Amino acid sequence: MTPTFVATVDPRQDEVAVRLKGRLEAVAPGALGNLVKQLPAPDDRRVVIEFEGVDRLGALGVATVTTLVRELEECGYSVRLRVGDERHRRTLSAFGRSVPEPEPPGPEGAHLVERLGERTILVRETIVVYTLLLASALKHAVLQPFRPGRARHALTARAVVRMGVGAVPIVSLIAFLIGFILALQAGILLRVYGQTILIADLVGLAVAKEIAPLLTAVLVAGRSGSSLTAEIGTMKVSEEVDALRVMGVDPIEYLVAPRVRALALVMPVLTVIADVVAVFGGLTVAQIVFDIPAGSYVDQTIKRVEAGQVLGGLLKAFSFSLVIVSVAAHQGFSTSGGAAGVGKFTTRSVVQAIIWIIIVDALFTAGLTVLEW
Amino acid sequence: MVGSPGITTSGLACGYGGRPVLSDIDLELPAGSTTCILGRSGCGKSTLLRTLLLLEEPLAGEIRFGNIVLSELVARGLDDLRRSIGVLFQGSALFNSMTLLENVAFPLLESTRVAHDLARDLALLKLDLVGLSPFAHYLPAAVSGGMRKRCGIARALALDPPFLFLDEPNAGLDPITSAEIDRLVIEIKETLGTTIVVVTHEVRSIETIGDHLVMLSNGGVAAQGRPDVIRVSGHPAVTEFFARRPVPPPSNAAGGLGSLLLPPEE
CATH class of the missing domain: 3.30.750.24 (STAS domain)
Known part of the structure; x- marks a missing residue:
């Protein structure tokens, strides 16, 4: 050596x-x-x-x-x-030039209250921005179909296929499994009281009022919200959004409004599919594990779950669709910093969409309960 | 033609988030001629361009396109003005999901009520002008960077705009393609009488296409005027730019290891 x-x-x-x-x-x-x-x-x-x-x-x-x-x-x-x-x-x-000394870290963390205040202002600003964006997108979404030459039917149809038709298998699978799991968990408990037929009530109500819209929204946020953010973000980074603006085309009208139309249509439909498939999942367990005849399970479900409750769930689904699009679009338009930026804002889009979905869900459920829907 | 109102600014300040990058910009870009905005990287060329393109709000001052005062416009008029401006972005900014033909037809379909077939034919004409009609059905990802730039120019020309902005049309291109683009720019000016604004720092290209030069330096306009006048003006920023003379980096010997070296003979 x-x-x-x-x-x-x-x-x-x-x-x-x-x-x-x-x-x-x-x-x-x-x-x-x-x-x-x-x-x-x-x-x-x-x-x-x-x-x-x-x-x-x-x-x-x-x-x-x-x-x-x-x-x-x-x-x-x-x-x-x-x-x-x-x-x-x-x-x-x-x-061997003199290397600049790194700056000493600022007094971060020292003013917890100050940071809390800053965060509060930030959240308020975010809500304002989302609302403005959503208002503009909704306005265009409503007016768009009536404008000759620029009704954007093709864009909307494509979005319906991508966001809706493409999501049916995954939504169905997850809904079936959730119905299956719910029925199993509930059945074990209800068997003690000899009331296994109530599995139908429990699965039906939980799914129609809560689980189907929420689950669909989370899946759609992951599937389509992320792709909308990535698409707009990439366009932003490569100046395509600017190109639209200099051509006198409103990016919200062109990129977001067709998505609003598509998702407002698709989310309730997906939720209905999730409702039916989840009930079928519950039925499978009830029949195989707890020996409840399929006919009486279905009868019990129909007897217990009212149309209003299903409608309430669909209303939730509709509002979730607006949350998903506005969060995804906002994150897309906020994207900066090249390819890494697109990744960062896409992640942020999904996380924020899910958080806002659950916040809106809580508000909705509270509201519906107070109104005794 | 030269002397009639093109694009003028007075007291224009532009920048981001209230922090001015450029201030007190008084420009007179003559109509029907090619103006080159030049300057070193980071001197604010793109910021000025974005402000002229109405993508950024000016912090102060006024912009006029012909006789139209920008600040007096509201949304509707702004969209109309935008349709009279064609833009080639630095990265071409073609829509990646559309073919070259669809890209060029897009402004026609968006801003006019022409039928689909007519828009297609008009777009093909524009593609032919830039020599890309054989590639009309290619996606932007399938053609070279020079072709994308030419397609971007075709798209910018789709509505026959009186104003054409080109952001670094020659950047990253080989000398031949670059010369082709220059020839195209001259052709457009001569045949269509377009007022062209080119942001560039390619000295060769400036010499070929520039009728009017605007030199940016130190947050303002260092010099502007006809190339032959401006080049003999003796302004240090202009001289350094055309002589391609680097500014020596600040001496950093003090405090570094270099200052501790003993002379070799010791």
Whole structure:
């Protein structure tokens, strides 16, 4: 094994020499720290670092030397470098510029109340922005079909297929499994009381009023909200949104309004599908595990679940569709920072959409309960 | 033709978030000629362009397109004005989901009531003008960067706008393609009488197409006027730009390792 690097201290009459020998690149910056201890106490002699034995010098080596020099100067030594090799001299001059000190971290975290206030203002602003965007999108969505030449039927139809038809399999699968799970959990409890037929009530009500709209909304936010954000975000990053604006085309009217129309139509339909499939999931469990005849399960469901309750669920689904589009569009239009930005804002879009869906759901449920819907 | 009102600004300040990048911009871009806005990277060329394109609100001052004062316009008039401006963006900004033909036909279908077939034919004419009619049914991703730029120009010309803005049309192109674009710009000006504004820093291209130059430097207009006049004006920003002379970086020897070096003979 070849010796990689040696530093020797050589006190002389008029100066203290530190001789570097070998591959300076092989030492980590700061590894020369214990060298300082070997030096005699600071007096009027200067310390000279000699580079005669250094064969290769790069940025890493210069960083090591810079650290050493800084430590020596802090201890009160006066340091000079003796370098014969012209290439080394150039390297030291090029890389050995004074590195700016990193800024000390600000007093972050000190004012919790202040930050809480800032966050509150931010949330309020966000709500205002979402509302404005939604209002504009809704206005266009309502007026759009009546404008000759620019009714955007093709765009809307495409969105219906992508957001709606494409989501049917996944919504059905998840709805079936949720119905299945609910029925199993409820059945085990209800069997104790000999009332397994009430599985139909429980599954039917929970699904129609709550689970189907919520579940559909979360799935659609993940599937279509994210893709809307990514699409608008990519267009924003590649100046396509600007191109629309300079052509006198309102990006909200062109990109968002057809999506609002499509999703406002698609979400209730998907919710109805989820309702039916989840009841079917419950029925499967009831029949196989708890020996309830399919006919009486269906009868019980129809008897218990009222049309108004299903309608309430569909109303929720409709409002979730507006939440999903406005959050997704806002995040899309806010995108900046290239490809990484698109990824960041897409993630943010899904997370925020789900949060707002649940907030709206809570408000809705509270409202409907007060109104005794 | 030169001397009739093109685009004028007075006391224009532009920037982002209330922080001005450029201020006190008084421009007179003559109609029917090509104006090159030049300056070093980061000097505010794109900001000025975005403000002229009404994508950013001016912080102060006034912009006039011909006899139209921008600040007096409300939404409807603004859209009309926008239709009289064609823009080629730096990255072409073609719609990626549409073919080249659909891209060029898009402004026609959006802003006019022409029938689909007619829009198609008109778009083909524009594509032919930039030499891209054989590629009409290609998607933007399937053609080269130079072709995308040319298609972007065709799209900008779709509505025969009296004003055409080109943001770095030559950036990243080989010398031949770059020269082709320059020739196209001259052709457009001569045949259509369009008022053209080009943001660029390609000296060769400026020499070929520029009828009027605006040099930006240090947050304002350093010089503007006809190229032959401006180049002999002796303004340091202009001289340095055309001589391609780099400004020496600030000496950083003080405090660095370089200052600790002993002279070699010692």
